[in-house]
């Protein structure tokens with residue numbers, strides 16, 4: 003039987019593009035339908051649907067044939083009629099068969115979570131690569147569903163189903179066309195990816211940090227704040243679909259690279275994961291991950307777990323990482339973050355909006371740099387003086403001292419950069435060569451990285 007709270011009218015009921023949202027939740031779920039389907043509501047709103055209501059059924063598993071039980075399905079049909087809504091949206095992926103049965107019962111188009119996310123991706127895709135990746139995912143999603151589409155059309159024309167009919171032939175034609183298009187799109191994506199691989203390979207040897215995290219956590223906003231990047235950041239899910247890399251000038255003048263990319267979400271359609279794999283891999287070819295979490299969300303711990311799962315599936319679970327809790331300005335009771343602090347004691351809490359915690363974030367980055375880079379003394383002879391600007395931009399300079407021979411520096415730099423500097427005229431010096439009183443004196447305006455013991 004339905005509890006009264008299981009169907010709740012959305013605030014926007016009464017508009018033209020209305021949809022009723024529905025899902026299955028576990029027995030014992032205490033939240034109201036609207037709360038349990040909160041994320042689906044955000045997705046629906048991002049895709050320009052007006053939420054007419056939310057309905058959930060408590061059961062152990064969705065029904066394999068109809069998703070909801072028969073009684074609940076009839077109830078959904080009733081709600082659709084009452085609300086005069088034009089669509090229903092399911093919180094899970096539906097099999098083609100489940101979708102067909104629900105559509106027959108409710109009499110309006112059925113969308114599942116995957117289709118909704120695909121619609122959003124397609125609305126937000128801006129670059130040719132993202133557009134093709136979304137198209138590929140959509141084509142692959144459509145392939146097993148052709149029969150449903152044609153059964154529907156045959157019925158509308160008063161036919162008796164698709165077996166052996168005109169629809170069956172049309173399905174073959176469509177399937178052939180889809181396959182052709184899939185291979186064309188896949189080829190085109192490969193071409194763009196190869197070009198990108200060359201682009202990434204030709205990047206200067208700078209330490210690269212990739213921003214990853216749940217959608218809407220504030221990744222693009224953080225990049226804008228740190229890099230003055232002008233990347234679109236908005237209160238919508240999946241605003242960013244493309245990978246963008248920008249120089250990040252650390253306090254003290256040294257530059258590293260920061261990469262922003264597509265956000266994650268729970269139950270991400272596998273067609274999208276496959277099609278965006280290269281984009282994600284490009285981002286994950288970083289030296290360090292900044293895993294951003296919306297600390298103000300009641301779902302923060304669950305969202306972090308989803309991010310971990312996606313990272314694991316991409317083989318990136320072991321990359322060096324700093325977990326960052328964002329939107330601290332919205333967290334009234336900071337003890338609410340206890341669960342995450344417990345799991346990630348080194349997590350840094352920040353607010354992109356207020357700027358709180360950004361200095362701690364910078365220090366954490368310096369700490370990570372110190373973990374993977376070498377600290378040494380270099381002599382740059384006057385004849386190779388051109389290298390100095392290069393060193394100051396790409397390495398952390400801890401101290402520098404001019405001698406008759408050249409500039410003696412104490413630096414912390416990546417092994418690759420050190421190799422380049424040595425081949426271009428710098429040479430190792432002994433740290434002891436630095437005059438007493440100069441050695442270890444910080445000339446940058448940031449914290450000197452801790453020495454490794």
Ligand SMILES: Nc1nc2c(ncn2[C@@H]2O[C@H](COP(=O)(O)OP(=O)(O)OP(=O)(O)O)[C@@H](O)[C@H]2O)c(=O)[nH]1
Pocket residue numbers: 215216217218219220221222223224234235236237238239240241242243263264265266328329330331332352353354355356
């Ligand atoms: N109050 C508050 N809002 C923030 C903060 N950081 C980001 N936001 C807001 O959160 C929303 C999402 O920010 P984005 O930067 O687009 O998030 P994203 O992680 O890039 O999201 P996708 O690209 O969709 O995956 C925007 O409305 C931001 O203004 C913060 O520190 N405090």
Ligand SMILES: [Mg+2]
Pocket residue numbers: 221222223234235241242263
């Ligand atoms: Mg973004």
